[in-house]
Amino acid sequence: MQGELKKVIENLSKEKGLSKEIVVEALVEGIKTAAKRRFGNKARIEVKYDEERSGLEIYKLKEVVEKVRDQEAEISIEEAKKISSNVKVGDIIGEKIELQDLGRIAAQIVKQLFSQKLRLAEKQLIYDEYKHKLGEIVSGYVHRFDKRGVVFSLGRAEALLPEEEQVPGEKYIRGHRLKALVIEVYRQQEPQIIISRSHPAFVKKLFEKEVPEIQEGIVKIVAIAREPGSRTKIAVTSTNPDIDPVGACIGVRGSRISVILEELNIARTDRKEAREKIDVILWDSDPAKFVYNALAPAECSKVIVDEENKTLEVIVPDDQLSLAIGKKGENVRLASKLVGWRIDILSETQYLRRQEPEFLKLLKVTGLSDETAGYLYEADIKDLKTLIETPLEKIAELTKLSREEVEKIIEKAKKELSA
Numbered sequence: 001m002q003g004e005l006k007k008v009i010e011n012l013s014k015e016k017g018l019s020k021e022i023v024v025e026a027l028v029e030g031i032k033t034a035a036k037r038r039f040g041n042k043a044r045i046e047v048k049y050d051e052e053r054s055g056l057e058i059y060k061l062k063e064v065v066e067k068v069r070d071q072e073a074e075i076s077i078e079e080a081k082k083i084s085s086n087v088k089v090g091d092i093i094g095e096k097i098e099l100q101d102l103g104r105i106a107a108q109i110v111k112q113l114f115s116q117k118l119r120l121a122e123k124q125l126i127y128d129e130y131k132h133k134l135g136e137i138v139s140g141y142v143h144r145f146d147k148r149g150v151v152f153s154l155g156r157a158e159a160l161l162p163e164e165e166q167v168p169g170e171k172y173i174r175g176h177r178l179k180a181l182v183i184e185v186y187r188q189q190e191p192q193i194i195i196s197r198s199h200p201a202f203v204k205k206l207f208e209k210e211v212p213e214i215q216e217g218i219v220k221i222v223a224i225a226r227e228p229g230s231r232t233k234i235a236v237t238s239t240n241p242d243i244d245p246v247g248a249c250i251g252v253r254g255s256r257i258s259v260i261l262e263e264l265n266i267a268r269t270d271r272k273e274a275r276e277k278i279d280v281i282l283w284d285s286d287p288a289k290f291v292y293n294a295l296a297p298a299e300c301s302k303v304i305v306d307e308e309n310k311t312l313e314v315i316v317p318d319d320q321l322s323l324a325i326g327k328k329g330e331n332v333r334l335a336s337k338l339v340g341w342r343i344d345i346l347s348e349t350q351y352l353r354r355q356e357p358e359f360l361k362l363l364k365v366t367g368l369s370d371e372t373a374g375y376l377y378e379a380d381i382k383d384l385k386t387l388i389e390t391p392l393e394k395i396a397e398l399t400k401l402s403r404e405e406v407e408k409i410i411e412k413a414k415k416e417l418s419a
Contacts, residue, residue: 012118024049026117031058031099038102043072046094058102059094123188126157130185130193137205138195141177151191152180158191165196167276168229170267179263181205197267198228203278206260207234213248220245222283225337229276232264233294233334235283249280287312287341294335298324301348311342321347346370358383365416366409372399384413 013020028047035045035058044061062075064087075095080087087093140152140159149162150172161172161180172178181202184194196202204224213219218240226232236245250257257278265275279297284290288303291312298320304313316324324345325332336343346354350370354360359382363373366387375398381387387395388410396406 022121023118026114026121027056029117030112030114031056031102034102035060035097040072042070044092056099058097058099060097061092061094064089064091064093120188122156123192126192127185127187130157130182133182134185135201135205136182137179137202137209138182139177139179140195142172142174144174145172152178152195154193157193159193159195160191161195161197165194165198167198167264167267169274170197170229172267176267178267179206198226200224200226200232203232203234203260203264206263207249210256210259211249211251213238213243213245218243219248223338223340225334227330227334230274231277231279231330231334233279233281233338235281235290235294235338237283246280246282281338287339290339291335291341291343294338295324295331295343295345298331300324302351309342310340311344312339313344313346315346315348315351318347318349321345350374353377356382361416362387362413365412367412368399368409372401375399384417387413388417 010020012023028049031047032045035047036043039045039060046059046061048057048059050057060072062073062080064077064080065074066077066089068074068076075093077087077089080091080093083093083095138154138159140154142150143153143158144151149160149166152159152161159180159182165183166172178197180195180197181199182193183196183199186192186194201224203226204221207221208214211219214221219236219238221234222237223235224232225234234249236249238245238248248256257280261276261278264278268275281293281296284293288305291303291314292300295314295316298316300314300316300320302315304315305311306313314324323331326334332343332345353370353374354363359373359377362368362376362382362384363370365384366373368376376382376387376395379394379398381390381395381398392403392406392410395401395409396403399406401409
């Protein structure tokens with residue numbers, strides 16, 4: 001057993017990625033604990049490992065005394081001289097113990113404690129390595145699945161991709177290699193590493209890796225807004241007036257952004273499925289100018305700035321309204337996150353209607369949307385008085401509202417006029 005110990009230690013060191021010193025320390029601590037279980041907690045145990053001889057020596061230390069009062073902690077001078085002729089009273093002498101003398105239970109304890117120590121050392125090693133990778137991209141392959149999410153293998157470490165950090169529409173197949181962002185690293189907790197593919201910073205880091213001008217600090221990413229699996233808007237600027245930051249990020253014929261898009265959509269097995277898109281936008285310190293870019297691909301006619309409430313009222317051509325708002329409001333929602341201001345979008349027609357005081361009053365009192373109120377406007381119902389005088393059935397037909405809803409609107413109008 002002793003002859004093979006060195007080989008066992010070396011193999012464990014390589015397998016676990018730990019230094020031989022840590023493996024030996026874990027073994028020594030395990031044996032010490034097992035020996036104390038065997039001889040009592042007061043026993044003084046010393047364990048030595050000699051790498052050259054691949055030897056493991058265990059000693060129970062005892063004090064040399066004239067008369068023994070504690071068998072576990074003391075040894076008589078007569079017995080001590082049988083071990084070493086030079087000892088004297090007061091010396092500490094080691095009584096050698098063979099590993100097998102600890103018994104089978106102790107051997108199990110050694111094995112258990114040794115495994116625990118190695119596991120703790122492994123966790124510390126993983127923590128020390130990955131705490132510096134917090135906010136960085138790592139690459140791994142899909143290893144297994146559990147109720148918490150998808151477990152990735154990063155080599156000797158495992159990382160969890162929780163359900164809330166996954167991208168809608170992605171399919172994770174065992175053995176597939178993917179990249180993800182490290183968002184949490186724990187010292188002892190299982191799992192130790194939490195990763196994300198849905199975080200906006202994941203896209204940001206992909207750009208930083210792919211665009212040399214960003215690495216050099218010439219191009220800067222100022223803001224990013226993302227709806228994972230659907231669309232990302234990223235605002236960039238340049239410290240060099242000769243460098244086009246948008247062009248630098250997209251690359252010649254889209255060479256750079258195509259690499260990023262490929263990584264974002266790599267886990268979408270159905271190629272017919274809608275894929276995530278990226279809008280690279282020129283940043284501007286002026287919110288009014290910035291919002292023009294942020295709402296791309298839609299065009300804007302006019303922007304009204306309310307600095308106090310951090311609101312931008314954006315007027316767009318009638319045929320650009322749906323494009324500016326986007327599917328389910330996605331375009332304006334992302335633009336709002338990117339700019340950091342609330343954005344209200346109106347078509348030119350809606351804006352002109354709002355310039356008429358009586359119609360604006362009708363909007364405020366009834367609480368109708370611009371679109372619904374627009375049907376009334378087109379029917380020449382532009383003020384509260386006309387609204388009240390119009391038959392309920394006609395209003396319901398124009399607005400597609402129920403009779404009960406129309407009655408509530410008329411009641412509001414009457415209250416306002418009688419006030």
